[in-house]
Amino acid sequence: MENKEQNVRKIDLVSDFQKISITQIREAYFRERTESGQLVFEVAFWSGYFGMILDLFADYKSLPSESIIYKFCWSDEYELDVWGDHWEGEVEIDRLEEFYGHIKSINLTQGINAIKEYNAILEICESTIKNKNKLFFIADY
Numbered sequence: 001m002e003n004k005e006q007n008v009r010k011i012d013l014v015s016d017f018q019k020i021s022i023t024q025i026r027e028a029y030f031r032e033r034t035e036s037g038q039l040v041f042e043v044a045f046w047s048g049y050f051g052m053i054l055d056l057f058a059d060y061k062s063l064p065s066e067s068i069i070y071k072f073c074w075s076d077e078y079e080l081d082v083w084g085d086h087w088e089g090e091v092e093i094d095r096l097e098e099f100y101g102h103i104k105s106i107n108l109t110q111g112i113n114a115i116k117e118y119n120a121i122l123e124i125c126e127s128t129i130k131n132k133n134k135l136f137f138i139a140d141y
Contacts, residue, residue: 011120013045028139030121031090032128040133043124047139049114053121056106068099090136093125100125 014027028047032040050072054060060073093099103125108118128135 008039009041011043013116026140030124031136032124032133034133041124041127043120045117049117052112052114053118068093069102090138093135093137096135
């Protein structure tokens, strides 16, 4: 019997980062799943980078309250249970094309060290859209 995990494409941006950090890294994952729930692509990175990237979005309050960026930034700003926290389990990026467009509009400034993470998020969004799959997020904040 073939192991389905072998066919999962992974981008692991945690392992190398963990080697240079003296503290335990809190991880975040984007996971592309088929309609039946099979994992096909996973991106792992430090959850702090997700917040840093989204903080560069010009004005999250101008977005609809259903927007992923709005939900994340609002819950983070008001120190509520932050959207996508691992206690809730994976949450679906239900407005994927909108989320992708917002992420693409973010201009990474000099000095932010999250370029690999930013590009990996774009890559998994593009793959999910192209393959007509679903994208999920979970993080250990």
